[in-house]
Amino acid sequence: MKLRIILIVLSLMAFFSAGAGGYLYYSSIKNSAFEEANRQAVFHAETIRDHLSSFLRENLNSVKALAGLKELPDALLRKEKESLAKVNSILDHFKNAYQVDVCYLIDRDGNTIAASNRNAPDSFVGQNYAFRPYFQRTIRGDPIFYLGYMAVGVTSGKRGVYYSHPVYEDKQDTPIGVAVIKAPIDPMEREFVKAYEEIVMLTDPHGIIFLSNRNDMVLHALEKLTPEKIIQIKKYNQFGEGPWKWSGLNIVDETHAVDNSGNTYLFNKLEMQNYPGWDLIFLSDVNLILKRVSMPLIKISSYLILTWCVLIGLAVFILYGKANREIHQRKNAEEALKEAHDDLEKRVAERTDDLEKTVDELQKEIVERKRAEEALRESEEQYRTLTNNLSVGVFRTTPGFKGNYIEVNPAYTRMFGFDNKKELLSSYAYDLYQHPDDRERFSKKMLKDGAVRNEEILLKKKDGTSMIGSVTAVAVKDEAGEVKHYDGIIEDVTELREAKEEAQMRREEMAHLGRVATMGELAASLAHELNQPLTAILSNAQAALRFLNKDLPDLDEIRDILEDIVADDKRAGEVIHRLRSLFRKGELESAEVNIDELILDVVSLINSEVIIRNVSIETMLDSSLPPVLGDRIHLQQVIINFILNASEAMTEIDDAPREIIISTNKEDGQRVKVSIRDSGTGIDKEAFNQILEPFYTTKPDGMGMGLSINRSIIEAHSGRIWAENNPDRGATFYFTLPIYEEE
Numbered sequence: 001m002k003l004r005i006i007l008i009v010l011s012l013m014a015f016f017s018a019g020a021g022g023y024l025y026y027s028s029i030k031n032s033a034f035e036e037a038n039r040q041a042v043f044h045a046e047t048i049r050d051h052l053s054s055f056l057r058e059n060l061n062s063v064k065a066l067a068g069l070k071e072l073p074d075a076l077l078r079k080e081k082e083s084l085a086k087v088n089s090i091l092d093h094f095k096n097a098y099q100v101d102v103c104y105l106i107d108r109d110g111n112t113i114a115a116s117n118r119n120a121p122d123s124f125v126g127q128n129y130a131f132r133p134y135f136q137r138t139i140r141g142d143p144i145f146y147l148g149y150m151a152v153g154v155t156s157g158k159r160g161v162y163y164s165h166p167v168y169e170d171k172q173d174t175p176i177g178v179a180v181i182k183a184p185i186d187p188m189e190r191e192f193v194k195a196y197e198e199i200v201m202l203t204d205p206h207g208i209i210f211l212s213n214r215n216d217m218v219l220h221a222l223e224k225l226t227p228e229k230i231i232q233i234k235k236y237n238q239f240g241e242g243p244w245k246w247s248g249l250n251i252v253d254e255t256h257a258v259d260n261s262g263n264t265y266l267f268n269k270l271e272m273q274n275y276p277g278w279d280l281i282f283l284s285d286v287n288l289i290l291k292r293v294s295m296p297l298i299k300i301s302s303y304l305i306l307t308w309c310v311l312i313g314l315a316v317f318i319l320y321g322k323a324n325r326e327i328h329q330r331k332n333a334e335e336a337l338k339e340a341h342d343d344l345e346k347r348v349a350e351r352t353d354d355l356e357k358t359v360d361e362l363q364k365e366i367v368e369r370k371r372a373e374e375a376l377r378e379s380e381e382q383y384r385t386l387t388n389n390l391s392v393g394v395f396r397t398t399p400g401f402k403g404n405y406i407e408v409n410p411a412y413t414r415m416f417g418f419d420n421k422k423e424l425l426s427s428y429a430y431d432l433y434q435h436p437d438d439r440e441r442f443s444k445k446m447l448k449d450g451a452v453r454n455e456e457i458l459l460k461k462k463d464g465t466s467m468i469g470s471v472t473a474v475a476v477k478d479e480a481g482e483v484k485h486y487d488g489i490i491e492d493v494t495e496l497r498e499a500k501e502e503a504q505m506r507r508e509e510m511a512h513l514g515r516v517a518t519m520g521e522l523a524a525s526l527a528h529e530l531n532q533p534l535t536a537i538l539s540n541a542q543a544a545l546r547f548l549n550k551d552l553p554d555l556d557e558i559r560d561i562l563e564d565i566v567a568d569d570k571r572a573g574e575v576i577h578r579l580r581s582l583f584r585k586g587e588l589e590s591a592e593v594n595i596d597e598l599i600l601d602v603v604s605l606i607n608s609e610v611i612i613r614n615v616s617i618e619t620m621l622d623s624s625l626p627p628v629l630g631d632r633i634h635l636q637q638v639i640i641n642f643i644l645n646a647s648e649a650m651t652e653i654d655d656a657p658r659e660i661i662i663s664t665n666k667e668d669g670q671r672v673k674v675s676i677r678d679s680g681t682g683i684d685k686e687a688f689n690q691i692l693e694p695f696y697t698t699k700p701d702g703m704g705m706g707l708s709i710n711r712s713i714i715e716a717h718s719g720r721i722w723a724e725n726n727p728d729r730g731a732t733f734y735f736t737l738p739i740y741e742e743e
Contacts (some may be wrong), residue, residue, distance in 0.1 A: 038267055061161045063164060073177070076108075076176050091103040098183075100183045104180050108176055109130045141175055150278075188211055197288060198282055203278065208222070224246050261320065265283040275293060375407060395407070395429075399475065399486060415461075416467075553581055593630045595737065599619060599662055606644075617661075619663070625672055639711050662674070662676050714735045
């Protein structure tokens with residue numbers, strides 16, 4: 001009976017082992033198939049990317065050679081029929097020689113003056129392509145951003161690759177036009193329609209599919225587009241007017257995607273070289289991969305099951321025979337056990353000899369360790385000598401809220417006014433903090449980050465006097481990762497802090513004086529701003545009195561007059577409120593500020609002054625900007641100074657409009673940029689390095705403080721300020737401010 005149970009158990013174990021082994025084998029094959037599919041996808045994607053990059057380089061030298069021909073600048077400058085005919089002949093030759101779609105020439109204003117398709121219904125001649133990015137970059141003389149620029153033609157509606165190069169007048173640095181070659185995308189499409197079972201696509205930085213081996217996905221959006229994204233693509237104006245339908249794909253993570261039918265794909269993405277934002281995407285169908293794995297297994301599984309059943313039967317028969325020989329085997333085992341015992345005694349003797357040798361080696365190691373300890377003591381003595389001679393304080397304390405002192409150097413003892421180190425070591429680090437909460441914050445930061453750097457802390461000496469210390473420290477941990485102690489240095493920066501606060505107070509006073517001086521300059525225009533609502537209030541009040549003197553006064557008319565008086569009163573109150581805020585004296589207080597609203601308030605306040613100076617102000621403000629971190633009054637002063645400076649720069653301009661353009665935009669993820677552009681005489685090259693310095697001015701009656709105050713205010717806001725001359729005329733001043741972030 002016992003033997004039968006053993007055989008049944010063994011049979012069940014064999015069956016379950018076979019099942020588990022089969023499952024693990026299938027899982028292993030499936031994982032291998034996924035890994036191989038990934039490798040193949042990466043290989044194919046890299047191959048396609050290399051072929052595309054090679055194709056995109058083909059016409060770089062061609063367009064450069066075209067732009068270098070002397071007939072092109074001659075046609076751009078003269079624009080006569082004879083010169084244009086020569087250029088058209090050259091463009092025809094280049095088109096036929098390089099087998100491209102179109103070759104054309106654009107002047108500095110973006111107008112096409114010659115093209116190889118000039119006689120075609122969709123001729124480029126007369127079309128303006130100033131909005132094209134390849135034209136905008138090339139006409140500025142910027143380095144080539146892409147090997148070729150991929151887009152949908154506005155005139156032809158066909159996709160193509162645009163190669164551009166600036167055309168220069170002889171010995172001039174400023175481009176006078178742009179030579180362009182539009183190449184067909186047929187070779188690129190042939191690369192995509194090779195025998196790939198997978199989905200291959202090329203997407204632009206906005207996620208629009210430019211090329212694919214699935215024609216139904218071309219010019220579709222890889223992912224669902226938000227309304228803001230659609231507006232961006234329309235402004236980009238490189239892929240028609242839309243709509244850009246969704247491809248149906250949802251990107252689950254970096255390696256998987258799912259379509260709207262529920263099919264899962266392995267997702268591989270490679271960035272195109274020299275094409276930031278352009279990605280080559282390779283999608284492998286998971287169901288197809290699993291089908292490749294499961295079909296061969298299904299074919300051979302029936303044979304394996306039959307074979308396994310036969311093997312199990314044979315195993316049971318063999319085990320039954322072995323059970324009958326169990327007694328005989330047990331006797332043999334006893335004899336083997338005796339032999340093993342004899343062998344064990346022999347091994348014990350050999351191990352004893354080995355142990356004696358180990359003891360000898362251990363004694364040698366003890367001698368070497370003593371030598372190492374002696375060297376360590378010498379090293380510690382050298383370290384102690386070094387720290388004792390430092391002018392900054394060096395300390396070591398236990399972690400935690402109070403912090404017991406373990407070791408300090410003489411400079412640390414003197415810094416806190418102790419007569420000897422022993423007295424200091426008997427106290428707590430907590431006792432030397434002016435505010436106990438600072439010690440708690442310091443300890444928490446050390447335990448969390450493991451270090452602090454140049455942390456300024458208000459401390460107190462033995463006699464109770466305050467001291468500002470700049471602390472740099474690290475948390476030293478043991479092998480288990482627990483903090484053993486803090487090691488650090490401290491420097492007394494009390495005098496440095498007082499000097500900085502004194503300098504800041506002087507800057508605040510200078511900024512306040514600058515606002516008062518500016519208000520003096522604007523006195524006439526501000527009086528006009530106040531006189532208008534006050535005059536209107538007087539006129540309406542007199543009219544109301546006349547109505548009241550009638551036998552039957554018109555109450556509705558009187559009510560309208562009173563509402564006008566209230567509105568004019570509010571208008572005057574707003575002007576006075578703005579003036580009072582600008583006259584207010586105080587320290588810089590950073591808070592959340594809407595920069596667009598601030599600019600509009602300043603323009604409203606200073607509007608009469610610029611009208612008197614025959615200057616117009618145009619605002620180009622980005623309404624989607626986040627708030628900035630800054631002091632509203634100081635930033636108003638900066639804008640006023642820039643506007644007045646721009647107005648004065650255009651005093652001598654009589655043959656053209658005097659215009660100021662104020663614009664805002666987001667520079668990066670952390671800052672907002674403001675620019676003030678004028679149409680004046682610009683900035684002398686020799687004055688660029690001095691224009692923001694105090695007391696430097698180019699005006700006969702100027703003090704040279706306005707731009708210097710602006711620089712101090714912007715730098716106090718952790719911003720940046722600079723100026724550039726405009727390409728046509730005038731100059732533009734820029735400054736940046738940090739974006740406000742809630743705590």
